[in-house]
Amino acid sequence: MKRTRILKAALSALVAVSLAVPATVDAKETKTLTIGATTSPHAIILKHVKKEYEAKGYKLVIKEFSDYPEIDPSTSDGSLDANYFQHQPYLTAYNKDEGLKKGDDGYLVSAGKIHFEPMxxxxxxxxxxxxxxxxxxxxxxxxxxxxxxxxxxxxxxxxxxxxxxxxxxxxxxxxxxxxxxxxxxxxxxxxxxxxxxxxxxxxxxxxxxxxxxxxxxxxxxxxxxSTDGEVAQTYGNVIAVQEKDKDSQAVQDLVKILKSEKTQKWIKKHFKGAVLPVEE
The missing domain is CATH 3.40.190.10 (Periplasmic binding protein-like II)
Structure with missing residues (x-):
């Protein structure tokens, strides 16, 4: 009987210790990133890297737009975490037109330049x-x-x-x-x-x-x-986010995958030169 009580006590202690330690202590918390993008080529590229990005512990929600005027406002007001459809001159013009300045809530910046679409x-x-x-x-x-x-x-x-x-x-x-x-x-x-x-x-x-x-x-x-020189660099399409989110791990991990050699090779092959990766 005494031995039984000892075993029960030991088992209870083991259960208590197990309950005290979270089962997911080493698991990465899932972060949902909602990104707005025009359908082609932006959403196509995002869908291509979605599996690789989510393997890092994220969830990528891609909201497709057939036209672009509402994408920046939706990013500024927080409806979207990021967007992918524009080049830097357009982004600069948006901030200026909206009277947004560095440090303002809703001010948008580039988190990384991804590809160039020759006009x-x-x-x-x-x-x-x-x-x-x-x-x-x-x-x-x-x-x-x-x-x-x-x-x-x-x-x-x-x-x-x-x-x-x-x-x-x-x-x-x-x-x-x-x-x-x-x-x-x-x-x-x-x-x-x-x-x-x-x-x-x-x-x-x-x-x-x-x-x-x-x-x-x-x-x-x-x-x-021309696909080289100042035009390509200036009009490279960017991942745009609110200034406060530029250095977030979720954003930087997405940019890193989009700029990887693997993704760049896929862009060149899939779009047959109509879309080209920006080399920085």
Whole structure:
């Protein structure tokens, strides 16, 4: 009987010790990261790395947007933890337009530059840039940073001449800064997301790479930006977060996977040059 009491006491002590030590003491706490992204190529890339990211103990929730105007506001107000759809000039313009400054709640910053989508001139009703007709209509994006980029591409192709003040980083370019237009081109400003679908209505369109992929018009490409140098570095697409979240482990782990050699090789192969990783 005495031996039985001793065994029961020992067993009770062992149970007490087991209960006192959490079963998941060495397990990494799951952190959910909700990220907003336009469908192509951003959400496609995120879905590709989702399994690898979640293997690190996270949960990645990808919210897809067909258009981008609401993504930054949703990140600023905390509805999204991060976003992936824009380049730095667009992000800078957003903060400026919203009156947000460094240190403000909702101020957005880049946590890492991931890929570059060469902007291109695509054929519409016409497909010959070398013998372009006088008065030809060319659709260009109407937001400040992408409009500058489109006009610089047209200048690189010898179609127009811009004010010398227009630079890759300009965020307040207008058509008034077109100083020479020898073919009297009709530059039509419109929502950048709509240009690819309107190519049949204009002679040419200057389209962002992601929209060209979405609309499956990459076979209509006539000319595109160089994939090296200042343009690629400036317009590399970033993971954007509120300033206070930039150095969080969840964000940095995602950026590290997206910038890995493995992911970069996949981007090059999957998008066949329409999307390219940014090398820093």
């Amino acid at each position: 291109g001139i695509y054929a519409g009703k016409s497909d010959d840039l070398k013998n372009i007709s006088d008065g030809a209509q060319i659709a260009i994006p109407n937001d400040a940073s992408n409009e500058a980029r489109a006009l610089l591409l047209l200048q690189d192709e010898g179609l127009i001449t811009l004010d010398k003040k227009v630079k890759v980083t300009s965020t307040s370019v207008t058509l008034k800064q077109v100083k020479k237009n020898p073919h009297d081109l009709d530059l039509v400003e419109m929502d950048g997301a709509q240009i690819a679908s309107k190519l049949n209505d204009v002679d040419y369109g200057v389209v962002n790479g992601n929209y060209a992929l979405d609309a499956d018009v990459t076979d209509k490409l006539l000319a595109s930006e």
